[in-house]
Amino acid sequence: MPELVKRYFQLLWQQRGMAALGLLLATITALAGIALLAVSGWFISATALAGLSLVAAHGFNYFAPGAIVRGLSIARTFGRYGERLATHEATFRVISHLRSDMFGTLSRHNWQEQPLNSHEASSRLLEDIRHAEALYLSALVPGLVMLLSALLYLATVMLFLPQLTLWLLLPLLTCVLLLPALYLRRVLQPQNTLHQQRSRQWSDAHSLFSNLRTLILFDRLSPQSDKLCQSAAMADQTEQRASNARQSVQVLNQLVQAMMILLVLWHGLEGLATGQLEGTLVFMLLLLTLGLQEVLTTGSSSLAAFALGYRALERINRLCPAEPQPDRRQFLHSDSPAISIDIENLCYRYPSREEATIEHLSTSLQGKNWYWLTNPSGQGKTTLLQLLAGRLQAQQGRIVFSATEAKQIGMMPQQISLLQGSLRFNLCLHQQYSDAALWQVLKTVELDHWATGLPEQLNSWLGKGSYLPSGGELKRLGLARLILQDRQVLLLDEPTAGIDSARSKRILKRLRQQWYNRVVVISSHESDLMAGNDSELRL
Known part of the structure; x- marks a missing residue:
């Protein structure tokens, strides 16, 4: 596991109290929203049925369900507010240390070998930092909330219709595991391609506007404009494919959830026919399933967000060596005050190039001169x-300084x-x-x-x-x-x-x-x- 990834989870573990509180409040918010919809549905249907009979209407307890509905509303509002405070506080505490470690790691990178002054390199780094910092907030919290909500939903269904639990297990596994994996596979690669194409588009636009006068003078503006339009069109097509991929996964998610509703309706009507279940409870289970769908839809992108954050930390970690490069220059003390620099069989090749920039260079600078x-x-x-200057280190040969430091x-x-x-x-x-x-x-x-x-x-x-x-x-x-x-x-x-x-x-x-x-x-x-x-x- 890369050092920065381990460091992120170490920092998150150090803030486990606040992070766990945020997760708990996010779960309470989700469950309160689901339960509010289910209890409200039961209350409305039960009230309607009670109103059909004067005796039932007189004996029906309106206050307890009303108090539950108000309690769930308060819990959802309080949970949402508290969840925002706790999760963002945990995130800020983690990234305040992570940024220090991250930029400390980046400072060890040799920017003379691989500079950050290109738009593609700098934009990739900024995007990676953004994805890395959102790992807890955009991936771990919604993913775990989705998992906990699905488990509690199954436990609730088991209380009323135990035979329905096995039928719901497969579609729930599909929503919780398979569809997030499919979302990751269908969306992640187009997103990376889109980033590269947008970077090239920006470079083409920068080149066009920087050399506008020269292009007009030599009648080359039209071809360069066409090239810019082509790169923009390619990026737009990739963005459209990524959007279509997201929509296709969401449509599939909705189809699976629709199947869950049909299963609940089917088994609920059977339970109603056999006297196992009341009509109000059938309506409650249907609304409970509908309420779960929002959580499942939100959590479907959590695996992709986790992969983006994890890979971002990996890329940042790869930019930097585990330890700073040692200075391979040699400095010799000399009785003579004359400074000399001896270069022997010096070779250097940039990591991004195949050919050496300096190959087997030997020369000597003797004495104080220009x-x-x-x-x-x-x-x-x-x-x-x-x-x-020691900003680069040779792969072969040596540089020897005499009478200086x-x-x-x-x-x-x-x-x-x-x-x-x-x-x-x-x-x-x-x-x-x-x-x-x-x-x-x-x-x-x-x-x-x-x-x-x-x-x-x-x-x-x-x-x-x-x-x-x-x-x-x-x-x-x-x-x-x-x-x-x-x-x-x-x-x-x-x-x-x-x-x-x-x-x-x-x-x-x-x-x-x-x-x-x-x-x-x-x-x-x-x-x-x-x-x-x-x-x-x-x-």
Whole structure:
């Protein structure tokens, strides 16, 4: 059993008191509703029969059945309200701990290998979290309520018509076991297919609107629009099939329940003919069966909900290793102050790809200098930087650092993340720096004039709905962060992308003066930014 699945049931067991109370109140609500319909039917029919005779009407006890009906109404109302409070409280208690464990598990996942920035991956994860958190509320409670109600229904029927119990056993088993299994089989697979198709539809729509101007310019808008319409039509067809499958199972469920009503009517009339049963009790048993149908219909999807939640926890658990990957880089102490990086027979392949991105790479970076990776896209520049930073771990070979430590390695990624917070917060990243140091680093990357124009300058809020830097400004913000960290080994992935050439040269000139005694490894397509004494690395 996956670790997250075991953890979910451990948390549920810890909240067993509240969870059991919720289940009890849900059962009371269901039984009170069924009994209310049955007793009301008996009371109405008995009152009607008593009214046919003056003596019977005078001797009929109207108060006790009326009190029972009112009591059942109060019990149903109280049970429904209390069940909502208890089951939701139990759910919130479980998921408050489960989310902490779940996101702790997700934090061990290597997102550089399998990122979550695609719509399909992120939407699948969000959907899985939703299904996992609803396991108790949408699966366990309605399923157990259906089972308990069916058992108590059989016990009630046995009191009045014991011979009817065996006849009802098969249709009840069909409603409680076979139809939920059929619902699971008919609905689950179309739902998964629908999710994939909707994700592709979203990707097609995003691509269409992102490249609208280019598509119009090259007269490719119509084919792309047709493709989007086709993907939408396919998703609609799958959704229709899933809906038809649900309806077919519900129709079958109603047919089985109709058969139960006919069986009760048949045996009830036989009991009435033989004097075994009164007419009012026949009517009561019919209404009792009708009342059970709502519970059986609600519970028919519980097995599918349980399977969705269980598989969701399995998928989330598979995203993450049982333990974090160990750092395979080696750090050697050296009497020489010169930093060196030796790469020997390095190999790395992403899990989702068949071919290796880096294969049998051997090179050496000796001394404090600037090293440029200028290979074309797709040849492993970013991957090598991730390996040097320890964000990826090689499957073969080794990376040996001399005269430095892991905490002295800093990296500026290709995609700079903007945090919802002030400019100061985005620069400091939970570290403490003086205002003078922040303004100096902003001047180095030529963001000082931009920051001065903000309403509250360093305390101005950045992010959606506030001040949103452009792509080039965001790149320079990432450079400013790296400068503040003051590391000995600096890894820069496309640091000048989105920045004009003249400004890039000015910023790099300042950085050369500041980082003259550092090891700087840059991945870039702009080889014209290299200085005469820089070294070029080829993968």
